Amino acid sequence: MSLAKTILIIGVGPGDPDQVTIQAVKALNRLDVVFLMDKGAAKDSLIEHRREVLRRHAPDRAIRFVEAPIPERDRTGDYEAGVRDLNARKGDVFERMIAEGLKDGECGGVLVWGDPALYDSTVRIVEEIAASGRHDLEWEVIPGISSIQTLAARHRTTLNRIGRSIEVTTGRRLREAGPRADSVVVMLDAENAFAGLDDPEAYEIYWGAYVGAPEEILIAGPLAEVTNEIVRRRAAAREANGWIMDSYILRRREPDE
Numbered sequence: 001m002s003l004a005k006t007i008l009i010i011g012v013g014p015g016d017p018d019q020v021t022i023q024a025v026k027a028l029n030r031l032d033v034v035f036l037m038d039k040g041a042a043k044d045s046l047i048e049h050r051r052e053v054l055r056r057h058a059p060d061r062a063i064r065f066v067e068a069p070i071p072e073r074d075r076t077g078d079y080e081a082g083v084r085d086l087n088a089r090k091g092d093v094f095e096r097m098i099a100e101g102l103k104d105g106e107c108g109g110v111l112v113w114g115d116p117a118l119y120d121s122t123v124r125i126v127e128e129i130a131a132s133g134r135h136d137l138e139w140e141v142i143p144g145i146s147s148i149q150t151l152a153a154r155h156r157t158t159l160n161r162i163g164r165s166i167e168v169t170t171g172r173r174l175r176e177a178g179p180r181a182d183s184v185v186v187m188l189d190a191e192n193a194f195a196g197l198d199d200p201e202a203y204e205i206y207w208g209a210y211v212g213a214p215e216e217i218l219i220a221g222p223l224a225e226v227t228n229e230i231v232r233r234r235a236a237a238r239e240a241n242g243w244i245m246d247s248y249i250l251r252r253r254e255p256d257e
């Protein structure tokens, strides 16, 4: 039997335990340990989602939870430097968890919200630890359904129009650079960047919060007409739940729309 430790980075979808793939279920049933590295207001909900995913999909597996407090990002300086610094500190914490929480030959998992390839640092962190050579480590990535796939599906729309391009970006980048592709998918927007666009008449928006989860809210329409409603519903939902995860597709309107 191999004495290497194995890390599985498993995408578990954006909120609905039914949106977990069969490949992810097989991976969950290999786990001895689940590592938890959450922070912020959504922490309890994210942890409960993982527990529910495991109750449903790996009910017979005895899995230990190893939890680490994750440092907050320094919000005083440059954004990218702050994220890099945070990821370095997360890497240190994660490396300690692997060293102390996972025995030789065991399999540990990180259950990533949505898909690990989209605005998530776990792959970069594990890649770096594996490359350091300090541990006998094997690792795999299992894709998950991302929030933007679920957003498009719940609105019964597509991300791109025929033959056109899509840009996936953040609220911060949208504010700085504006929409650049025919369709723009915006994530991580804490400040309603869509409400600050110069020409709201030119766009339609498909907005969704908590997509796939019981709290889900969906609003779509011409941007100029639905902006106020989204801002209002977003603030109320955030207040009621203590946290919000929302994203949207902005699409340039065709001349006859």
Ligand SMILES: C[S@@+](CC[C@H](N)C(=O)[O-])C[C@H]1O[C@@H](n2cnc3c(N)ncnc32)[C@H](O)[C@@H]1O
Pocket: 014, 015, 112, 113, 114, 115, 116, 117, 118, 119, 120, 145, 146, 147, 148, 151, 186, 187, 188, 189, 208, 209, 210, 211, 212, 213, 245, 246, 247
């Ligand atoms: C750190 S990123 C993680 C994205 C994740 N890896 C994925 O595949 O969806 C978090 C952002 O994803 C979006 N998001 C995640 N879950 C969501 C959900 N259930 N409904 C709407 N947007 C969501 C929001 O824009 C949120 O700010």
